[in-house]
Amino acid sequence: MGLCCCTGMRVGSVGGGMKKEDLLWLSAHTNYSEKEIYQLYKGFQQDFPGGGIFRRQFERFFMGTNDLQNQRGKKMSNLVFKTLDTDNNGYLDFREFLLGVDLVGARTPEEKLIWAFKMYDIDNSGIIDRSEMENVMKSIYSMLAAVSEAPPDDPKKRANAIFSEIDINDDGGLSQEEFLKGCLKDDELMKLLEQLFNVLTTTME
CATH class of the missing domain: 1.10.238.10 (EF-hand)
Structure with missing residues (x-):
């Protein structure tokens, strides 16, 4: 352009x-x-x-x-x-x-997670609530679906599971650091994001 x-x-x-x-x-x-x-x-x-x-x-x-x-x-x-x-x-x-x-x-899986977090941190507060977390996970699933790697489960359920595990003080919000920590602990999710990364970088060689 x-x-x-x-x-x-x-x-x-x-x-x-x-x-x-x-x-x-x-x-x-x-x-x-x-x-x-x-x-x-x-x-x-x-x-x-x-x-x-x-x-x-x-x-x-x-x-x-x-x-x-x-x-x-x-x-x-x-x-x-x-x-x-x-x-x-x-x-x-x-x-x-x-x-x-x-x-x-955003080339690495971690960078794509940060991109998704920033996109749905609407007020730029550095914190997302449970409903925003669901939107973040839907966005990640959409990325995976684009390369035929979408998980069969419900992104809302995965979002809520991660949210509940990380929001230990029950304040109703996750920082970017907490969000990354929760996603990085999800081995299946990270494996899928790694596959996404591999598919995209392979086509760029």
């Missing part, structure tokens, strides 16, 4: 139709600065004036010079759309797109 290299950003009323609160949320939930997000947004507007990027367009970011490399595009695209296109409209708006790019950049 050809990105516009803007040099500045208007504070308060962000130019180009992007709300300041959206800019702040994305800055808190991805690895991009506000200036980088604004630059990416301007480029996204130029390249996709309709406001969204379709699956086939997203695949092209990862296409290579042979069939094996081209499988990468399909797997990466499937991972992102399965995880983020929850309304099944077939395309990603800018917020979903940027989260998708951040997800693809």
Whole structure:
């Protein structure tokens, strides 16, 4: 995608139709600065004036010079759309797109867990409650389903089991550290995430 290299950003009323609160949320939930997000947004507007990027367009970011490399595009695209296109409209708006790019950049199982935690830590408090934990686990299961590795059990049950085991003080919330600790102790879950990692990295070679 050809990105516009803007040099500045208007504070308060962000130019180009992007709300300041959206800019702040994305800055808190991805690895991009506000200036980088604004630059990416301007480029996204130029390249996709309709406001969204379709699956086939997203695949092209990862296409290579042979069939094996081209499988990468399909797997990466499937991972992102399965995880983020929850309304099944077939395309990603800018917020979903940027989260998708951040997800693809999360290479290890631990990084993908952190990505899922940050995505559902809606208020950026560093704490998720039980219902948010269920959403995190659904997101992880969606990642696994994208590479045909989804567990047969209910993600809500797994989320609640991990939550109950880790929330020993019964304060109704888990920090990122506690969340990681609980997931890392789940041998089956980590094995599945390792398989996800292996499938994706194999297609990137």
